[in-house]
Structure formats: structure tokens, C-alpha cells
Amino acid sequence: MLNNKISKDKVVLSINSLQGAGAERFVLTIGAAFHKLGFDVHILRFNSKVEFTLDGNLTYHLIEYDRYRVLPKGRFRDMVLAKTVDRYIRKNITNPVLILSNLERSDNIFSYSKLPNIVYVIHNTLSLLHKFEQTKKTKGRKDSFKSIYSKNPCVCVSNGVKEDFIKQFGNITQVTAIHNPTDREVVQKQASAFVPEYQNYIIHVGSFKEAKRHDLLLQAYAQTDQSLPLLLLGQGKDQIEIERLIRELGLADNVKLLGFCENPYPYIKNAKFKILTSDWEGCPMVIPEALALGVPIISTDCESGPREVLPEKNLMPVNDVNAIANKLKLAMQDPQQFFAEFDESLLPVVAAEKYLDVVKYKN
Incomplete structure (x- = not known):
């Protein structure tokens, strides 16, 4: 050093x-x-x-x-x-x-x-x-x-x-x-800034844009029993379409749009698990941030990023609603099976x- x-x-x-x-x-x-x-x-x-x-x-x-x-x-x-x-x-x-x-x-x-x-x-x-x-x-x-x-x-x-x-x-x-x-110390400190009003939920953090595939996430979530609410943190050009899809799938009672949050870490820390459904990423920081907080995470196995920091069992095929739904169901039953260690090289x-x-x- x-x-x-x-x-x-x-x-x-x-x-x-x-x-x-x-x-x-x-x-x-x-x-x-x-x-x-x-x-x-x-x-x-x-x-x-x-x-x-x-x-x-x-x-x-x-x-x-x-x-x-x-x-x-x-x-x-x-x-x-x-x-x-x-x-x-x-x-x-x-x-x-x-x-x-x-x-x-x-x-x-x-x-x-x-x-x-x-x-x-x-x-x-x-x-x-x-x-x-x-x-x-x-x-x-x-x-x-x-x-x-x-x-x-x-x-x-x-x-x-x-x-x-x-x-x-x-x-x-x-x-x-x-x-x-990922600054683990800062993430952990900021995660204690407040306690969210929600409890026992799934969290997704990401801009409302094509790559993040909120549409797949919502379609997959609709196939579960929705026993855990889904919180979406983010904003972007596709938000109106996402809101329309939520209504169309009858998910308005269980999917909450919280907008952009400068400090998303309290929401991540208190989630049962985190999910990422992107078609492509560079190196999604939301994954090691979840790991730094000890939060289980599942992610699509998109072309770069997730597979380099997560075990294979935590990954899902890209653009496959049924596979995402099945992994969601498993995580909702037992989130801890998708826990992974934070890599200090990050x-x-x-x-x-x-x-x-x-x-x-x-x-």
C-alpha cells in the first residue's frame, strides 16, 4: 500500500x-x-x-x-x-x-x-x-x-x-x-442512517431503463405467491411503462416504487434479499454493496459482472421469466441459501x- x-x-x-x-x-x-x-x-x-x-x-x-x-x-x-x-x-x-x-x-x-x-x-x-x-x-x-x-x-x-x-x-x-x-466501511455506516418503514421485503436498486429489465422482474414476481413485497429504488425514462405493467399484472398492492434514494443502503440492509435481473451490466456495484451488508442476493448471469463476484447457485439465466420466477420462489422460502462473502479485493x-x-x- x-x-x-x-x-x-x-x-x-x-x-x-x-x-x-x-x-x-x-x-x-x-x-x-x-x-x-x-x-x-x-x-x-x-x-x-x-x-x-x-x-x-x-x-x-x-x-x-x-x-x-x-x-x-x-x-x-x-x-x-x-x-x-x-x-x-x-x-x-x-x-x-x-x-x-x-x-x-x-x-x-x-x-x-x-x-x-x-x-x-x-x-x-x-x-x-x-x-x-x-x-x-x-x-x-x-x-x-x-x-x-x-x-x-x-x-x-x-x-x-x-x-x-x-x-x-x-x-x-x-x-x-x-x-x-465498494467501500464496505462507508456502506455499513450509511446503512444505519435510518430504519425503513417496510419490513420483510425484496429489494431491487437500479434505474428504470432497458438494461435493468424491470419488466422481467415484475412478470416473474407475478408468478410467486408475493408473500414478500417488492421494493423498487430508482428512477428513469421507463418509469411510466413500469407503472403501467404493475397495474396490468395486478401488483399494485405488493410492489412499491420509492424513487431515487441517495442512500439506498438502509433499504438493502433490511431486505430479506436483493435481486438483479439485468440483460447486461458492466460491474454492478449493487452486488458487492449487498455482500458488504451480509444481504443474500440473486442475479441474472449477464455477460459481465455478476458471475465474477457471485457463486453459480446465485445466478439465473438472462431473459428467462420462468427461471427468474423459480429462483425468486426459492429465495423467498430461504434467503440465506443465497448468502455470499464479500471479496476484500474490491x-x-x-x-x-x-x-x-x-x-x-x-x-
Whole structure:
């Protein structure tokens, strides 16, 4: 482990905003870990929206993307923004030893940056997220990604994401897999913030979007005796459709939509078990967070993430309502059979040190 008394070398974490879920939570978690290691940590974002309590140990910067929408969309706009970002970092942060770029907007911009020590964090299985097998525009999209990601090292948040990346793009750059970190101590502390009004329930945490497959979850849940209520934490563009499906399946009395919750951990801690029904993920942080709280969890065996941190018995086939329903029934009868241990290699400081190795940092 690095010495906490190292000089205040600077780390920059770039992301569009701090509104969202997985990638945004990753930025704040890994940022706190770099601070713990003694670094001066800066969060750079392009949208002012924030849905999290911000860590006062980190420094926050905003370059408003909307101001550049008057420029033609695409390469020219990203080049102009890259020059602006480079000037801003050199003037206000000076010389970072590591810049982690997160998600597509940031990646597009930093692909034109002239700064050193840039690393892209690949948070999702790109072929599934962008439907490479289903769109006629696949070649152009893949060529665009190759152009972006060939310019700097890439860190994929799971082995599955890494395998997909290499399969789709080849050996275009240095590619490493580092699992998303989970701060067990913080999760356990925040889980005691309050006691939910609900008792004896199943919990699902995730945005209402296509990948999460709330529709499968609800259809499977409808096949059970519904003896345990199902709580859904999250928000998103598909919420109206999910609400319609709940009514259509007659589940309104047993399925509760609680919206976005900055601190979902008390709900997770007090659940009988947690469920994930996604078609694809990068490295779902909700799994190790449940494990950190000693909460049993079942998950679809999607292409990357779950199988790397859960035993086989905890997994279900993707896109199979009956299989999900059967696993739900088993978990409702005996949740503890799906308990699994937390893997300490997922602790944030361990992950932060691995990111430093990517740029061969020497203190």
C-alpha cells in the first residue's frame, strides 16, 4: 500500500455529471480512496447536476457543456472542448499524475486532449449497450469507438467487459480489468442512517431503463405467491411503462416504487434479499454493496459482472421469466441459501492502487 504521507500529487476524475448511479458512485468512491492515499483529488464535470452528498475532501470543477452546443455536434465540438479542458486543468489543477475519464461524453472530449496520464474507464459491455448486432450503423459506431479508445489505456470494470472490448475492437490499446470498488466501511455506516418503514421485503436498486429489465422482474414476481413485497429504488425514462405493467399484472398492492434514494443502503440492509435481473451490466456495484451488508442476493448471469463476484447457485439465466420466477420462489422460502462473502479485493484503496499501476505511477 502507498504511504499516506506522499506529496500531494493530483488526480483528476472526469464525468458528465454527478447525477445517476453506477459510474457516478464509482467516481466519488474511487476519489475518496485516492484522497485516503494522500492525493489531491479533483472531480471535473460538464453538467452541474448533483444527486449525491459531496465529499468535502475532494475539489469540484465545472465546465458547462451546454455553452458549446452552438458548435457543430461531433468532432469539432469535442476538439474545442478538449482545448478548453486542457487549458483549464493546466491553469487550475496543474499536472495530474492520473486522469480517469468516465462515460462517453468525457471520453469523446479527452480523446482530443494533449495531456498525459489519461485512462478511460469502460463502465459497460459496449456491444450490448450500443446494440452492435442489431443496428446497420455498427461499423461506423465501432470505428468511432476505435478512434477514441486507441489513444489512451483503457480500464474495464470487469473481465466480461474487457473480453467484449477486445472481441469488438481488437488489441487497439492497453486494456486492464479492475472491478468497481465498494467501500464496505462507508456502506455499513450509511446503512444505519435510518430504519425503513417496510419490513420483510425484496429489494431491487437500479434505474428504470432497458438494461435493468424491470419488466422481467415484475412478470416473474407475478408468478410467486408475493408473500414478500417488492421494493423498487430508482428512477428513469421507463418509469411510466413500469407503472403501467404493475397495474396490468395486478401488483399494485405488493410492489412499491420509492424513487431515487441517495442512500439506498438502509433499504438493502433490511431486505430479506436483493435481486438483479439485468440483460447486461458492466460491474454492478449493487452486488458487492449487498455482500458488504451480509444481504443474500440473486442475479441474472449477464455477460459481465455478476458471475465474477457471485457463486453459480446465485445466478439465473438472462431473459428467462420462468427461471427468474423459480429462483425468486426459492429465495423467498430461504434467503440465506443465497448468502455470499464479500471479496476484500474490491476495497477502494486496493482498486485505486491498481489504477495507479496502469500509468506506472511512482511516489
